[in-house]
Amino acid sequence: MNIIEVGCQLRYRVWSPTVFLLNLSVARNAHQTVTSESLEVVPYQVIEECEVGPLGNRVVRLNATPGELTIRYTATAELRSDEVDSTNVGETNYEQLPADVLSYLNPSRYCESDKLYRFAFEEFGQLLTGYSRVTAICNWTYQQLAYTPGSTGPTTTACDVLIQRTGVCRDYAHVAISLCRAMGIPARYVSGYAVNLHPPDFHGFFEAYLDRRWFLFDATRLAPVGGFVRIGTGRDAADVAFATIRGEAESTEVFVWASDMSPSSRLLPSDDVQTGISSA
Template sequence: MRFSLGCEIGYDIAEQSTLIFNIEAMNGGRQDVISENLQITPFIQADYNIAEDTGNRYRRLIVNPCQLTLRYDAEVELRPLHAMPDVIDEVPVSQLPLDILPYLNPSRYCPSDQLARFAARQFGHMEPGHNRVTTICNWIHEEVDYISGASDTSTTAADTFSMRAGVCRDFAHLGITFCRALGIPARFASCYAWQLEPQDFHAVFEAYLGDRWYLFDATRMAALDGLVRIGCGRDAADTAFSTIYGNVNPLAMRVWIKALNADPTQEWTTEAVSLAKD
């Protein structure tokens, strides 16, 4: 499947500030960037870096007072792996690749140690595997209300569990937290999401099962095989689309994604979906 996607973001810069952006689609695995263009107005030379461990792509700008606009356009092809959930097992910690182990640990927004007893009581009796993670997503979807403005940048998964309300990043954080509490490595993923309405940057999570990362979306708001990943990390702190140091006021933001060779009415897959490299 091929997608045309992008975003346009504006800021009012009141004093010299440093801004770090993570808005460009990841390139690798089963996700290929066919073409892309990043416009910065007024033009400012940006430092560029690709994180070795995740593939996240960062741009750092040092900006003097002005009105700044970034526009990113790209064409991306997805070649998602589809698999039957029933045959995808969890991996014992003793057999996990060493570079996956950090995704078992509590992190800033995912205090898995605080929710471990509930996770064990609610999900611990289930047969390990992909279907158990799907059950976690079902529980979040049924028990947590999606309410814009119900959370902020300080809200953790423990807060969401208590309030039973949040937005996509909170749903993802709670899914990650439950997985880690059960010994399933899990990480946060930001993305452009086909069929998401209204369009915005979207947050999902990935769980490491079998021999790869599989996608999960507890909000049920977008198609798993229409998620174009931007960044991944321990939680939202690692994948913010912008990180600002200075006196900066956000202006208008617009996000879009369009399928170029798919039927927009097609049903979402019920199979397991992965964009990880083979």
């Protein structure tokens, strides 16, 4: 079990009455337990906590008045050790996919899998199926793209990235998700905190559905998957924006951290992982 301390501090200059929708609280599920947590808003605001959608994304909504706004979140999460020998993890046949997983085969805003059937089949159609095929998709994505902060924006899609061949973590995830879906493997986007991510920031990675479970993957190799703490889950980044703002406000600081507090940290570099992380 890993014990991870995470948190973030966000500052805004607010110009008019503004509603903030924040999706930065650690998710609660069978794989991660939140043992302590705090959310401070300065100046004090009434906040509303709600769950969005069937996946349990935790959203905080607050009405800010003009002025400076500081949001500080901290949490300690215990991650269950869910390593699995990935050697024999296969794909689930289409006719056996659970009904609630089927929608993760559909194309979404930033993951146009419906345009990529031939592309994916040509690149990955001859490979062994299962965990190793998703690993091949991650490796291909890692090798084809250059991690280039600033090279993409909020409306950049997987197909855009496949042409320009540069992107950041969300783009890597969108590309890999799109290729998985095009191959018939359900895949979805996960936002989270990540230990040993440099520079520290929120992270975006993905899950693929294999052998009746979701497994975590990250095509960026920027941080060990075993140190990922899930915030939100969705079809793509459109569903798990860290902050959605209705009103006039300007971000003046985003500071994010995540530390492994386990007695003896076992987090390995992500390109060394030979065991799958079953996540949900």
